[in-house]
Amino acid sequence: MPLPTALLDDLAAVFGDRLSTAQAVREHHGKDESHFPPCPPEAVVFALTTQEVSQAVKACARYATPVIAFGTGTSLEGHIAALKGGVCIDVSGMNAVLEVRPEDLDVTVQPGVTRKQVNEYLRDSGLFFPIDPGADASLGGMAATRASGTNAVRYGTMRDNVLSLEVVLPDGRVIRTARRARKSSAGYDLTRLFVGSEGTLGIITELTLRLHGIPEAVSAATCPFPSVEAAVQTVILTIQSGIPVARIEFMDEVMVDAVNRYSKTSHRVAPTLFFEFHGSQASVREQAERVEAIATEFGAQGFQWATGAEERTRLWAARHNAYYAGIALKPGCRAWTTDACVPISRLAECLLETKADLEKSSLTSAIVGHVGDGNFHVMLLVDPGRPEEIAEAEAVNHRIVRRALAMDGTCTGEHGVGHGKMEFLEEEFGEALDIMRRVKSAIDPQGIMNPGKIVG
Incomplete structure (x- = not known):
């Protein structure tokens, strides 16, 4: 639905040429990193101050027009999609x-x-x-x-x-x-x-x-394992032992292979943990020795240390590029990235059942996760032009989420709900979801703030 002319006039009076209705600008602000199709707003304003944001929201409220905030567009559950049209307020210029x-x-x-x-x-x-x-x-x-x-x-x-x-x-x-x-x-x-x-x-x-x-000392290590179970059991015992590890990241063998190809690394292609230790020189050494001893109990095949700052940066850059490395496995495909989190004691069970589920699927998939707090992600690669692949990815995603919920976990550990995870909230919260809806209604009675997300 086109925006009221009077609203556009009000916005133009505040933002001048920082108001845009250009198609390219609108499309950019209607697409995040998720698998969902673009859903652009009718207009975009580029705010530079709190007062400008306030003026834009007041104008939209006068005409009961939806408002969607935009930062960098890196969300993964369709958070910025303008499902009911409206005005996008881009705050990327408020960067002081x-x-x-x-x-x-x-x-x-x-x-x-x-x-x-x-x-x-x-x-x-x-x-x-x-x-x-x-x-x-x-x-x-x-x-x-x-x-x-x-x-x-x-x-x-x-x-x-x-x-x-x-x-x-x-x-x-x-x-x-x-x-x-x-x-x-x-x-x-x-x-x-x-x-x-x-x-x-x-x-x-x-x-x-x-x-x-900033810690006095930082060291990092990678460690391949003979199986997913061995890697995850190492994580569980490390956490239960109270070792204050700063990072514990997991990649299955598919993701390790993808990262090697994309980032030109040479990790052994096996289920792998990435560790980082922070503290004094003595405490970092003690943490690392304790974790290495635990890993050895579960058949780890040797730590590879990254002690220099440049080497550590390269290691974590490869980990951060895992998303793009996974996409590169099947050029032309989109990534459907899941997100679930379970109590640490159920992590091995959840990951093993998920891995078995993925092996039955025809889709290319890989697992990566912040397993130190029971959180993991599955990347499912789908061809947007093949509805049967999208349907299969959706079915796999549903099973992953419901498996996590059955283990007293959550449908999302960090990606958020957006509109992609809304259907699972009732299963997770029951009657508490009604309280969320009442809070939303009390604060936003017109329902103009990012409508169609979380509670509708």
């Missing part, structure tokens, strides 16, 4: 690091700042922001989807590292969800209400984040 407070170990940033940008800015301060979902996502988008990633096993997720937010509500009001204190017992926890709300309750325009000291 506003204030670093080393003595308080926190930083305040605008939502368009990316994780790489903030860590580059912090490089000489001795501090870093640890949440690393792989993609160079915007911090506003990472908060909105409650992102986590490779460091979550030690440093937690966005939920644990956001101290306060500035948010534009559906009526255009601007609120601050908390102060900078490290803890508070004052009122409802609004910060965590908006962290993970995926733009359905408001648009994040400023974030205050926890920082951590």
Whole structure:
């Protein structure tokens, strides 16, 4: 449905040539990294300040027009699709690091700042922001989807590292969800209400984040295993032993082969764990020795160490490029990337059943995961022009999610719900889903904030 002319006039008065209805711009803002087809908005505005975001939302509210926030477009469950049309507010230009407070170990940033940008800015301060979902996502988008990633096993997720937010509500009001204190017992926890709300309750325009000291020593290692079960049992015992590993990443043999081809690495083609250890020189050495002893018990075929910074960077760059490496296995195909998370004690069972399921499928598939916290992803490669492959991928995805739910897990450990995982929420939450809908209705009575996501 075309936007009201009066709304376009109101937006043009605020944004001038930073309002676009060009088809190419709209299509870019209607497509993320998911397998879903593009669903563009009717118009895009490029905001530079909180006030501009507020003015845009107020204008849309006057005409009951949907509003979708956009950061970098790296989401994986159709979060930015304009399912009901409307106006996309691109906040990528709000990319300033506003204030670093080393003595308080926190930083305040605008939502368009990316994780790489903030860590580059912090490089000489001795501090870093640890949440690393792989993609160079915007911090506003990472908060909105409650992102986590490779460091979550030690440093937690966005939920644990956001101290306060500035948010534009559906009526255009601007609120601050908390102060900078490290803890508070004052009122409802609004910060965590908006962290993970995926733009359905408001648009994040400023974030205050926890920082951590750059560790004195860092070492990394890769270790191939004779089987998926052996690798996962190593993870489980490592976590249960209380070893404070910073990262534990898993790749099955298909993904290792894909990464070798794409990143020109030479890892043994076998189920493989990637480790990283943070701390003092002595503690890093102790952690590594304990993990190596556990891995040896389960038949590991030898650690390969990456101690230099350049070597570690190359190692993790290869891991972060796993998505593109997987796609390269079948040029012309799209990746249907799943996401499930289970209690660590059920991880081996869940992964083994999933691996057996995949071996029966005709689709090319690979597994990668942040297994230190029970989270894993399956990449299913599908030809968009073959409906039977899309149907098969959907069926496999359903089985993966329902398997996780049956093990008291969740339908999504970090990708979020978007519109791709909505059908599973009732199974996961039961009557609690009704409470979510009531919260949505109370804050956004017109239903204009990213409609068609999470609860509808």
